Amino acid sequence: PSLFTLPEHSMCSMEEKSINLSSVLDFQGTRDYSPKQMAIRDRVFSVIIDCFKRHGAETIDTPVFELKETLTGKYGEDSKLIYDLKDQGGELLSLRYDLTVPFARFLAMNKITNIKRYHIAKVYRRDNPAMTKGRYREFYQCDFDIAGQYDPMIPDAECLKIIHEILSALQIGAFVIKVNDRRILDGMFAVCGVPESKFRSICSAVDKLDKMAWEDVRSEMVGEKGLSPEIADHIGEYVQLRGGLSLIEQLLQDPKLSQNKLAREGLEEMKLLFEYLTIFGILEQVSFDLSLARGLDYYTGVICEAVLQQSDQTDESVSVGSIAGGGRYDGLVGMFDPKGRKVPCVGFSVGIERIFSIMEQKVAASEEKIRTTGTQVLVASAQKKLLEERLKLVSELWDSGIKAEVLYKKNPKLLNQLQYCEETGIPLVAILGEQELNDGVVKLRDVATREEVLMVHHTLL
Amino acid sequence: PSLFTLPEHSMCSMEEKSINLSSVLDFQGTRDYSPKQMAIRDRVFSVIIDCFKRHGAETIDTPVFELKETLTGKYGEDSKLIYDLKDQGGELLSLRYDLTVPFARFLAMNKITNIKRYHIAKVYRRDNPAMTKGRYREFYQCDFDIAGQYDPMIPDAECLKIIHEILSALQIGAFVIKVNDRRILDGMFAVCGVPESKFRSICSAVDKLDKMAWEDVRSEMVGEKGLSPEIADHIGEYVQLRGGLSLIEQLLQDPKLSQNKLAREGLEEMKLLFEYLTIFGILEQVSFDLSLARGLDYYTGVICEAVLQQSDQTDESVSVGSIAGGGRYDGLVGMFDPKGRKVPCVGFSVGIERIFSIMEQKVAASEEKIRTTGTQVLVASAQKKLLEERLKLVSELWDSGIKAEVLYKKNPKLLNQLQYCEETGIPLVAILGEQELNDGVVKLRDVATREEVLMVHHTLL
Numbered sequence: 001p002s003l004f005t006l007p008e009h010s011m012c013s014m015e016e017k018s019i020n021l022s023s024v025l026d027f028q029g030t031r032d033y034s035p036k037q038m039a040i041r042d043r044v045f046s047v048i049i050d051c052f053k054r055h056g057a058e059t060i061d062t063p064v065f066e067l068k069e070t071l072t073g074k075y076g077e078d079s080k081l082i083y084d085l086k087d088q089g090g091e092l093l094s095l096r097y098d099l100t101v102p103f104a105r106f107l108a109m110n111k112i113t114n115i116k117r118y119h120i121a122k123v124y125r126r127d128n129p130a131m132t133k134g135r136y137r138e139f140y141q142c143d144f145d146i147a148g149q150y151d152p153m154i155p156d157a158e159c160l161k162i163i164h165e166i167l168s169a170l171q172i173g174a175f176v177i178k179v180n181d182r183r184i185l186d187g188m189f190a191v192c193g194v195p196e197s198k199f200r201s202i203c204s205a206v207d208k209l210d211k212m213a214w215e216d217v218r219s220e221m222v223g224e225k226g227l228s229p230e231i232a233d234h235i236g237e238y239v240q241l242r243g244g245l246s247l248i249e250q251l252l253q254d255p256k257l258s259q260n261k262l263a264r265e266g267l268e269e270m271k272l273l274f275e276y277l278t279i280f281g282i283l284e285q286v287s288f289d290l291s292l293a294r295g296l297d298y299y300t301g302v303i304c305e306a307v308l309q310q311s312d313q314t315d316e317s318v319s320v321g322s323i324a325g326g327g328r329y330d331g332l333v334g335m336f337d338p339k340g341r342k343v344p345c346v347g348f349s350v351g352i353e354r355i356f357s358i359m360e361q362k363v364a365a366s367e368e369k370i371r372t373t374g375t376q377v378l379v380a381s382a383q384k385k386l387l388e389e390r391l392k393l394v395s396e397l398w399d400s401g402i403k404a405e406v407l408y409k410k411n412p413k414l415l416n417q418l419q420y421c422e423e424t425g426i427p428l429v430a431i432l433g434e435q436e437l438n439d440g441v442v443k444l445r446d447v448a449t450r451e452e453v454l455m456v457h458h459t460l461l
Numbered sequence: 462p463s464l465f466t467l468p469e470h471s472m473c474s475m476e477e478k479s480i481n482l483s484s485v486l487d488f489q490g491t492r493d494y495s496p497k498q499m500a501i502r503d504r505v506f507s508v509i510i511d512c513f514k515r516h517g518a519e520t521i522d523t524p525v526f527e528l529k530e531t532l533t534g535k536y537g538e539d540s541k542l543i544y545d546l547k548d549q550g551g552e553l554l555s556l557r558y559d560l561t562v563p564f565a566r567f568l569a570m571n572k573i574t575n576i577k578r579y580h581i582a583k584v585y586r587r588d589n590p591a592m593t594k595g596r597y598r599e600f601y602q603c604d605f606d607i608a609g610q611y612d613p614m615i616p617d618a619e620c621l622k623i624i625h626e627i628l629s630a631l632q633i634g635a636f637v638i639k640v641n642d643r644r645i646l647d648g649m650f651a652v653c654g655v656p657e658s659k660f661r662s663i664c665s666a667v668d669k670l671d672k673m674a675w676e677d678v679r680s681e682m683v684g685e686k687g688l689s690p691e692i693a694d695h696i697g698e699y700v701q702l703r704g705g706l707s708l709i710e711q712l713l714q715d716p717k718l719s720q721n722k723l724a725r726e727g728l729e730e731m732k733l734l735f736e737y738l739t740i741f742g743i744l745e746q747v748s749f750d751l752s753l754a755r756g757l758d759y760y761t762g763v764i765c766e767a768v769l770q771q772s773d774q775t776d777e778s779v780s781v782g783s784i785a786g787g788g789r790y791d792g793l794v795g796m797f798d799p800k801g802r803k804v805p806c807v808g809f810s811v812g813i814e815r816i817f818s819i820m821e822q823k824v825a826a827s828e829e830k831i832r833t834t835g836t837q838v839l840v841a842s843a844q845k846k847l848l849e850e851r852l853k854l855v856s857e858l859w860d861s862g863i864k865a866e867v868l869y870k871k872n873p874k875l876l877n878q879l880q881y882c883e884e885t886g887i888p889l890v891a892i893l894g895e896q897e898l899n900d901g902v903v904k905l906r907d908v909a910t911r912e913e914v915l916m917v918h919h920t921l922l
Contacts, residue, residue: 028528028552032567035519035578054859056836056866056885058496063489063599064525064583085556086545088587091489095546106493117496122525126549138524150869154848158869165859279852281860375517387615391740398515398626405517408611408619424517 029129029137035372040359045120047169048142048350052118055162057144059118062102068092074101074332076297077204081125095124099143099349100298100332107147108336113343114148120352136353145347147333152269156302156328156346157276163306163324163348164282172358174309175323177282178242178289181270182299182327184251187263188290191256192234194227200297201225206239207293210307210322214240242289245274266301273302294327301328304348308358324350371425376403377444378426380417382433387411389432393442393457397430421447490590490598496833501820506581508630509603509811513579516623518605520579523563529553535562535793537758538665542586556585560604560810561759561793568608569797574804575609581813597814606808608794613730617763617789617807618737624767624785624809625743633819635770636784638746639703641753642731643760643788645712648724649751652717653695655688661758662686667700668754671768671783675701703750706735727762734763755788762789765809769819785811832886837864838905839887841878843894848872850893854903854918858891882908 033041052059071082071094083095096102099119107115120142129137144162146155160177167175185206189199205220214236221232241247248271257263270288277283294303306324326348333343363370379394381387387410397404405426407417414431421429431443436454445452494502513520532543532555544556557563560580568576581603590598605623607616621638628636646667650660666681675697682693702708709732718724731749738744755764767785787809794804824831840855842848848871858865866887868878875892882890892904897915906913 028524028526028554030524030526032524032571033522034571035521035576038520038522041522053835054862054864056834056864058833059499060496061494061499061502063491063493064585065489065491065599067489084547084549086547088545093489110493110495115496124525138526146869148869151871154852154867154869154871157852161856161859275849276852279849280856372519373517374514388740391615391618391737395622395741398622401515403515403517406615408607408609408615410612410615 029127031136031138036370037356037360039370039372040363041356044170044352044355044359045142048166048352049118049120051162051166051169052144054165055116055144055158057116057118059120060103060106061119061121062096062099062106064122064124065093065095066102066105068094070094070105070336071097071101074298074335076200076295078125078295081127083124083126096121097125098123099141100145100329100347103143103145103347104329104332104345105336107333107343107345108341112147116144116146118142118144139353142350142352143347144350145345147343147345149344153273153276153302157273157280159326159346159348160273160277160286160304161280161282163304163350164280164285166350167306167323170355170359172308172323172355172362175285175306176309177286177304177306177324178292179270179273179286179302179304180289180292181266181302183262183266183301184257184270184290185293187257187260187266188235188238191260191263192238193231194235198225198227202227202235203293204295206235206291207295209239209291209293239291242287242291244283244286244288245271247288248274269301294325298329298332299327300330302346303327321354322351323354324348369425373424373426374403375405375424375426377405377428377430378417378421379404379406379430380412380414380432382414382431384411386432386437389437393430393432418447490588492597492599497831498817498821500831500833501824502817505631505813505816505820506603509627509813510579510581512623512626512630513605515626516577516605516619518577518579520581521564521567522580522582523557523560523567525583525585526554526556527563527566529555531555531566531797532558532562535759535796537661537756539586539756542588544585544587557582558586559584560602561606561790561808564604564606564808565790565793565806566797568794568804568806569802573608577605577607579603579605600814603811603813604808605811606806608804608806610805614734614737614763618734618741620787620807620809621734621738621747621765622741622743624765624811625741625746627811628767628784631816631820633769633784633816633823636746636767637748637770638743638765638767638785639748639750639753640731640734640763640765641750642727642763644723644727644762645718645731645751646754648718648721648727649696649699652721652724653699654692655696659686659688663688663696664754665756667696667752668756670700670752670754700752703748703752705744705747705749706732708749709735730762755786759790759793760788761791763807764788782815783812784815785809830886834885834887835864836866836885836887838866838889838891839878839882840865840867840891841875841893842873843875843892845872847893847898850898854891854893879908 065085068084075097082097085093099121103119120140122138123141124138127135127137129135144159146159160179163177185203186199189202194202202221202225205217205225208217218232218236221227221235222229248267251257252267274283277286292303292305294305304326305322307322328346330342330344333345334340377397379390379397381390390406394404394406407420418429427447429445429447431445433443436443440457441454442457443452444455526546529545536558543558546554560582564580581601583599584602585599587598588596590596605620607620621640624638646664647660650663655663663682663686666678666686669678679693679697682688682696683690709728712718713725713728735744738747753764753766755766765787766783768783789807791803791805794806795801838858840851840858842851851867855865855867868881879890888908890906890908892906894904897904901918902915903918904913905916
């Protein structure tokens with residue numbers, strides 16, 4: 001196979017059809033992916049997988065359904081969104097809700113105490129779909145997690161570095177990675193006077209600050225959740241704080257917070273985290289944000305969330321939605337171990353559907369032509385009755401590892417064959433004719449430039 | 462990034478753990494994939510996907526569940542194996558049973574009349590699992606299909622060529638691709654005197670010939686299905702025939718078969734198919750086999766099934782199971798089109814779980830070491846207190862696109878760092894020490910040969 005350098009992914013000036021949105025299965029909150037959407041999806045996946053591999057991650061896979069009891073009690077209020085399978089005899093099964101709980105089950109079941117793995121797979125939520133925003137009932141998650149007992153904040157810092165690398169490589173605009181720590185939140189709740197039994201529910205209320213105004217969150221705390229207005233206001237002072245190392249230093253001096261063991265531990269480790277992020281050179285996109293709470297129950301330490309930024313009319317940078325999130329969960333694996341053995345974990349999930357939506361919009365807005373196949377040569381004929389010769393040549397090309405096609409017609413017109421190349425972006429066409437066959441040569445034409453060369457048949461392979 | 466040529470997938474002489482079978486979730490007929498199993502799976506997938514792309518295929522994806530009614534009436538007796546979702550309000554949903562019906566639904570819904578696509582995804586069957594044979598309730602299918610109105614047998618021949626290329630490339634042993642045609646079967650049933658209403662059920666009985674003796678199939682035909690013994694015996698004479706072009710010629714001369722329009726059409730196209738297969742040079746592995754029937758209702762023309770061969774004690778070649786199968790189904794898409802517009806299709810599915818099992822056994826039996834990561838360099842230190850320097854260097858390597866790792870310990874022992882390389886197959890270790898840092902160099906060691914070179918720091922990137 002010494003042919004010549006074939007352009008693997010050359011783009012051709014074909015007419016681009018707009019991305020087919022009728023393939024969205026609105027009624028059930030799912031979607032088909034057309035070949036064009038698959039090409040975009042593969043591009044996004046390969047950026048992300050390359051990054052995970054650059055950091056030495058392995059990959060695993062788990063079944064799409066788990067025992068119902070495996071998922072029970074892991075998601076708090078969101079459990080109502082779990083899809084159950086019909087009871088057709090046997091165990092009760094549910095579709096997985098995320099990849100974190102199956103990962104924890106996998107670690108416990110296989111007694112794995114150290115692993116750095118990624119897992120890209122679909123998860124299922126009976127949520128209200130909002131397809132234009134990339135919110136579906138079946139959607140991909142891209143998870144990266146580091147499990148193992150290590151020195152503080154080193155794996156946590158690498159997770160943030162990886163999020164930074166992925167969002168930078170995808171070129172989907174400016175972003176900020178918010179970080180906080182459940183220990184700081186819990187310490188803050190304690191010094192504000194929240195009873196410990198209400199930590200999780202107040203945490204859920206704080207989590208809504210990215211979508212609701214403080215006034216509304218405060219009402220929820222005082223009304224539904226029964227906090228005194230003074231305690232709520234005290235929390236309100238803290239959760240408006242965001243910043244960097246100097247804020248951490250300031251809070252370490254805070255007379256109340258610094259007296260709380262949990263908060264002090266969280267703040268000291270946050271300081272360490274920021275030192276590592278400085279070494280990684282990603283401080284500019286990281287914000288220590290006391291309003292970040294994350295909904296899920298299982299986080300125990302650092303939590304993070306990456307949001308895309310956009311300039312509004314007044315040129316202020318505003319958040320347009322979360323695109324990745326995660327944190328440390330040191331207790332989850334132990335819930336699946338018969339002896340409760342803990343495996344500390346930290347990781348994150350990339351909101352890939354959102355990224356697909358953005359990429360699709362970018363492609364639609366740009367002039368870029370997306371090829372959905374990689375075919376390098378179409379084997380064509382200029383005359384009738386050359387089907388056997390075409391089949392013979394295309395077969396030789398396949399056997400030489402060359403990506404080749406032939407039209408499935410006995411006597412296709414040359415024009416139709418050339419049009420097929422233009423439509424699908426095939427860069428080269430090998431044209432057979434009586435004369436060439438007699439001379440033992442093949443005419444090879446560059447579809448875009450129309451330049452032609454005669455190749456001796458055997459040198460083509 | 463001008464470093465040097467890094468061995469991307471170099472294998473290291475680490476101790477290989479045997480593949481963990483405890484990760485099989487027996488009770489529900491599903492399995493986890495460990496990193497090692499994923500590495501094998503990826504290898505198989507890449508052989509198959511490369512082949513599909515070599516033939517110019519696009520790819521699509523569809524949801525894991527379909528409307529229950531989409532699957533109804535497509536699988537005959539096997540419908541009882543479909544997994545339903547619990548009715549939690551909204552439409553009734555079922556997990557997909559194969560990828561062919563979703564493909565047909567996709568074509569009809571999007572009014573696509575021409576496509577050559579592959580689809581690799583999991584399907585679900587409430588069957589009795591037999592994990593050692595690679596039979597699960599959740600398993601992958603790799604489907605390739607050509608849809609469109611074309612000249613006879615050209616796409617059909619390409620499908621067989623692709624099966625041949627895949628099974629050859631996988632190197633899993635000798636194989637035979639059996640072919641037959643539903644029209645020949647139906648014509649045969651007609652000339653034997655089977656009433657037309659019994660064609661499909663007698664076809665199902667014939668399909669069992671690969672697992673049951675003729676005597677038992679005959680009993681089923683005469684007993685359960687109510688054929689006369691004479692008709693059954695007549696069928697029995699035909700279904701024992703297998704061969705090549707000469708058998709086709711012989712049957713075209715058969716006084717009864719040749720009078721049947723359907724059978725004659727099927728035989729003439731079978732002859733054409735064999736001419737194309739001759740051009741493709743794959744005749745040796747193809748057998749025209751009148752006992753091949755295929756279970757599913759929707760086939761309308763050519764059917765095929767690839768089986769692996771093994772020598773038994775008497776050195777006779779015996780079949781050890783089906784590994785790919787498919788056929789032509791010209792009516793299925795029309796079932797989903799409101800106006801019944803037909804889109805002729807031909808395609809096949811590769812039984813990938815079976816191939817995984819064989820590959821896993823091959824790897825376990827061989828001395829081959831499977832790496833589960835692609836890490837090229839471990840950044841290590843020879844002394845304490847060099848965490849920041851390690852993090853700085855590994856971060857620079859990541860930013861240069863190099864696959865690198867660092868141990869998540871403040872002060873790891875050099876021995877532990879070297880052991881980590883040996884265990885995971887990392888070929889190179891960059892060792893930092895006070896002296897090297899002062900000199901602005903990094904010591905780079907080849908883990909296998911223990912050769913060391915000093916690199917000026919900036920030339921490493």
